[in-house]
Amino acid sequence: MMATVPTEYGMLLAALLFGIGLVGLLVRRNVIFMLMCTEIMLNAAGLAFVVAGSRWHQPDGQIMFIIIVTMAGAEVAVGLALILRFYHLFKTLDADAADTMKG
Amino acid sequence: MNAVFYIAAAVAVVSTVMVVTRANAVYALMYLIVSLLSVALIFFVLGAPFIAALEVIIYAGAIMVLFVFTIMMLNLGPKAVHQESQWLSGRMWIGPSILVAVLIGEMLYVLWGGEHPVEGRHIVEPREVSLALFGPYIMIVELSSMLLLGGLVAAYHLGRRVRGDVKEPKS
Numbered sequence: 001m002m003a004t005v006p007t008e009y010g011m012l013l014a015a016l017l018f019g020i021g022l023v024g025l026l027v028r029r030n031v032i033f034m035l036m037c038t039e040i041m042l043n044a045a046g047l048a049f050v051v052a053g054s055r056w057h058q059p060d061g062q063i064m065f066i067i068i069v070t071m072a073g074a075e076v077a078v079g080l081a082l083i084l085r086f087y088h089l090f091k092t093l094d095a096d097a098a099d100t101m102k103g
Numbered sequence: 104m105n106a107v108f109y110i111a112a113a114v115a116v117v118s119t120v121m122v123v124t125r126a127n128a129v130y131a132l133m134y135l136i137v138s139l140l141s142v143a144l145i146f147f148v149l150g151a152p153f154i155a156a157l158e159v160i161i162y163a164g165a166i167m168v169l170f171v172f173t174i175m176m177l178n179l180g181p182k183a184v185h186q187e188s189q190w191l192s193g194r195m196w197i198g199p200s201i202l203v204a205v206l207i208g209e210m211l212y213v214l215w216g217g218e219h220p221v222e223g224r225h226i227v228e229p230r231e232v233s234l235a236l237f238g239p240y241i242m243i244v245e246l247s248s249m250l251l252l253g254g255l256v257a258a259y260h261l262g263r264r265v266r267g268d269v270k271e272p273k274s
Binding site for chain 2: 027
């Protein structure tokens, strides 16, 4: 482990990206941006897994990343279908337009 | 070789901040693709070439194309044409182009630079990943298939036209 990147810095980068995604998710009100920020956070979590896996030279971290990518794919498909339906119903992308429930 | 990691990390952070602060969704998408590409470079430097390829193919390729299609589907009408002509002006490409140029420079350095890209670091080969994935982790593969099927059914169900909805514009 001479000329390699310290594990702490990789984890720090993952935390930083996750934090930016979280702040964006809380600040933005456009549903497309909220979905994008979710993607950023998932990607940061995957980065943390790969950094940890490379620290201990094990393939487990990469397998976790494959699971995260699979989940992100399914999540994006459902989320974008929901966004299309949302736009047809409310004619806007503002998440606050859907703040009341029917019941 | 650490410099490659630090520069790619800086590009990732800058482009991610730009994603969160953009007003236009397509601009944000450009920066998001740059961010994913830089994270892929970081994966490569960390000794996970298989994951780096997956990141580019699935994340920056497939998932981002889904986003682009959805944004384009939502922006119908004359306003979209005006926007489209604005995008062709070239001003909006400057930021992402600079960041991508940095990544290309790093890639050329990794390809033709003197030292080996991941020297001193153990590379986890795709072979090891596959052996673990289809060995002890076989249940994960089964669960992923069910998850993907669930996503497919849900997306199909949500994407249907329902008569009770608000009338859709004739197109």
